Amino acid sequence: MQLKKKHVGIGTVNISDTARKNVLKVLASNRLSPGKYTEKLEINLASLHDRKFAIFCNSGTSALHVALGVLKEKFNWRDGDEVIVPAVTFVATSNVVIHNNLKPVFVDVESDFYGINPDLIESRISTRTRAIMPVHLFGQSADMKPIMKMAKKYNLKVLEDSAEAMFVKYNGKPVGSSGDIACFSTYATHLITTGVGGFSMTNDPELAVMMKSYFNHGRDRIYLTIDDDDSVSPKKLFEIIPRRFSFVHIGHSFRLTEIEAALGLAQLDVWEKIISHRQANAQYLTKGLAKYSYYIQTPKIRKNSEHGFMLYPILIINQKIDREKLINFLEQNGVETRYLMPLINQPVYKKMFGDIENNYPVAKAINRNGFIVGCHQDLTESDLDYVIDKFSKFFKKYA
Ligand SMILES: Cc1ncc(COP(=O)(O)O)c(C=O)c1O
Numbered sequence: 001m002q003l004k005k006k007h008v009g010i011g012t013v014n015i016s017d018t019a020r021k022n023v024l025k026v027l028a029s030n031r032l033s034p035g036k037y038t039e040k041l042e043i044n045l046a047s048l049h050d051r052k053f054a055i056f057c058n059s060g061t062s063a064l065h066v067a068l069g070v071l072k073e074k075f076n077w078r079d080g081d082e083v084i085v086p087a088v089t090f091v092a093t094s095n096v097v098i099h100n101n102l103k104p105v106f107v108d109v110e111s112d113f114y115g116i117n118p119d120l121i122e123s124r125i126s127t128r129t130r131a132i133m134p135v136h137l138f139g140q141s142a143d144m145k146p147i148m149k150m151a152k153k154y155n156l157k158v159l160e161d162s163a164e165a166m167f168v169k170y171n172g173k174p175v176g177s178s179g180d181i182a183c184f185s186t187y188a189t190h191l192i193t194t195g196v197g198g199f200s201m202t203n204d205p206e207l208a209v210m211m212k213s214y215f216n217h218g219r220d221r222i223y224l225t226i227d228d229d230d231s232v233s234p235k236k237l238f239e240i241i242p243r244r245f246s247f248v249h250i251g252h253s254f255r256l257t258e259i260e261a262a263l264g265l266a267q268l269d270v271w272e273k274i275i276s277h278r279q280a281n282a283q284y285l286t287k288g289l290a291k292y293s294y295y296i297q298t299p300k301i302r303k304n305s306e307h308g309f310m311l312y313p314i315l316i317i318n319q320k321i322d323r324e325k326l327i328n329f330l331e332q333n334g335v336e337t338r339y340l341m342p343l344i345n346q347p348v349y350k351k352m353f354g355d356i357e358n359n360y361p362v363a364k365a366i367n368r369n370g371f372i373v374g375c376h377q378d379l380t381e382s383d384l385d386y387v388i389d390k391f392s393k394f395f396k397k398y399a
Contacts, residue, residue: 005334006333006334006386007334007336008334008335008336008373008374008379008383008386008387009336009374009376010189010311010336010337010338010372010373010374010376011188011189011190011193011374011376012189012374012376012377012378012379013188013193014377014378015263016266016267016270018266018269019262019263019266019267022037022262022263022265022266023259023262023263025262026257026258026259026262027259029258031258032257032258032259033225033226033255033257033258034056034225034255034256034257034258034261035225035226035227035258036258037258037261037262037265038056038256038258038261040261040265041056041261041264041265041268042054042055042056042199044265044268045166045184045199045201045264045268046201048166048167048174048268048271049166049167049174049175049176049177049182049201050173050174050177051176051177051182051201051202051203052202052203052205052208053201053202053203053204053205053208054199054200054201055199055200055201055208055211055212055215056197056198056199056256056260056261056264057197057198057199057200057215057254057255057256058196058197058198058254058255058256059185059187059196059197059198059254060092060161060163060183060184060185060186060187060198060199061092061095061096061185061198062198062215062252062254063183063184063185063198063199063200063211064092064093064096064159064161064163064183064198064200065096065099065100065252066200066211066214066215066252066254067159067181067183067200067202067207067211068083068096068097068100068102068131068133068159069100069214070181070207070210070211070214071130071131071157071159071180071181071207072100072102072130073210074206074207074210075130075157077102077130079101079102080101080102080103080128081102081103081128081129081130082102082103082104082105082126082128082129082130083097083102083103083104083105083129083130083131083132083133083159084104084105084107084116084121084124084125084129084131084132084133084156085097085104085105085106085107085116085133085135086106086107086108086109086115086116086133086134086135086137086142086343087106087107087108087109087343087344087360087362087363088109088114088137088340088341088342088343088362088363088366088367089135089137089161089341089343090135090163090164090341090343091343091346091349092161092163093133093135093161093343094106094133094343094349097133098352102130103128105124105126105129106124106343106344106353106356106360106363107120107121107124108120108359108360108361108362108363109362109363109366110143110362111362111365112297112300113140113143113300113302114137114138114313114340114341114366115134115135115136115137115140115141115142115143116132116134116135116142116143116147117362118143118146118147118150119146121147121150122150125150125154125156129154129156130156130157131156131157131158131159132147132150132151132156132157132158132159133158133159133160133161134147134158134160134161134179135160135161135163135164136160136161136162136164136165136175136176137164137165137313137341138164138165138299138307138309138310138311138312138313138372139164139165139168139191139278139307139308139309139310139311140165140168140299140301140302140305140306140307140308141165141168141170141175141302141305142160143302144160144170144171144178144179145171147178148178148179151179157179157180158178158179158180159179159180159181159182159183160175160176160178160179160181160182160183161183162175162176162182162183162184163183163184163185163187163190163198164185164190164191164308164310164311165184165191165308165310166184166190166191166192166271166308167191167271167272167275167308168275168305168306168307168308169305169306170302170304170305170306171304171305172304175308176201180202180204180207181200181201181202181204181207181211182200182201182202183198183199183200183201184198184199184200184201185197185198186198186199186260186264189310189311189376190310191271191274191275191278191308191310192264192267192268192271192274193263193267194256194260194261194263194264195260195263196256196260197256197260197264209221210249212224213248213249213251214249214251214252214254215251215252215254215255216251216253216254216255217247217251217252217253218247218248218249218250218251218252219246219247219248219251220243220244220246220247220248221248222239222240222243222244222246223240223243223244223246228240229241229244273377274377275306275308275309277377278308278309278310278375278376278377279306279307279308279309281309281312281375281376281377281379281384282299282307282309282312282375284381284384285298285312285373285375285384285387285388286298286299288384288385288387288388289314289388289391292391292395294318295316295317295318295320295321295395296314296315296316296317296318296321296391297314297315297316297317298312298314299312299313299314309375311338311372311373311374311375312372312373312374312375313340313370313371313372314340314370314371314372314373315340315365315366315369315370316369316370316371317369321398322398323368323369323370323371325394325398326371326394326398327371329390329393329394330373330387330390330391330394333390335373335386335387335390336373336374337371337372337373338371338372339367339370339371339372340366340367340370340371340372341366341370342363342366342367342370343363344356344357344360344363344367345357345364345367373387
């Protein structure tokens, strides 16, 4: 009999009884298009993040794409205007800038928390800068206080990429509650997952209506869901009917179904447990790996901030350690890894922007020496002991 190989993954999917029941209720209702589950999920998530409006859509990337597009439209930006993005992030952050015919301007990141470095933003602001896109990477907020101050000084909009962070606080405020719009992802491996999915959140009713319309082919705001003509007066119905098939923007088909919303709602019942379990796992890993602080930097938590630990980032800080050897050793032993969000050295970025890594020393070090392992809520202490043991074996053998 072949023994099943140990696998310690980056993310987890655990469909609870509540999730199953919710999905069965949706199926029994014979209604898949957005309805009461979607509405409840949007209202609950908005309130957890101190926002007036949340709109569910088919991915974090779609949310960011539309969010930036509506800011561009509302504030009359021109093609080629600039948006400041961190030099270390998932490609989607800056891809959406390019898709919107805007120009990403990279800023190096902090060497300890990996967020955009607020001290370096001002020198990258030009007469064409229109927005800053801080990213709350790995589950922890970027340093929003100085970022918002800078945005105010130069009259810039702030679009928060909160695809990797939800629920946690920064200076007492929920992550994703500072900028003009914040976008979240519920893709597999994220803090809550609906398979695919995303949210855009704002307090501005005009931006909220525009985003919802863009997610729905650019439809007239009067008819954005099939419930919009239920229980209305005959006078209102008379107004709705001609506008039902009216399109006021060049929109997208970025909608989801009630099934994803039903899955998401089930996880909202247990988000506190998810976060606290991830935090405990991360703390356990950090304690277990502390004896290797000569070789690696384990994640640091910002003062007055919480970390949701969507992922557990590690940076090799000793030249003697070869990252490829270390991650190959971990992978051979079933410990899944990823690089630590390299962006500016991606083949397509090099083709567009040239070999610019030397201008971003922290990003360059991260691109060469950073990687990620999982610390999700379904990992047990024995899984984490296993991971720590693999590090010990590697350092004994190679260091
Ligand atoms: C920082 C960041 N931004 C954007 C995204 C895009 O989200 P999605 O995969 O839902 O499109 C991700 C996805 O992992 C991400 O990590």
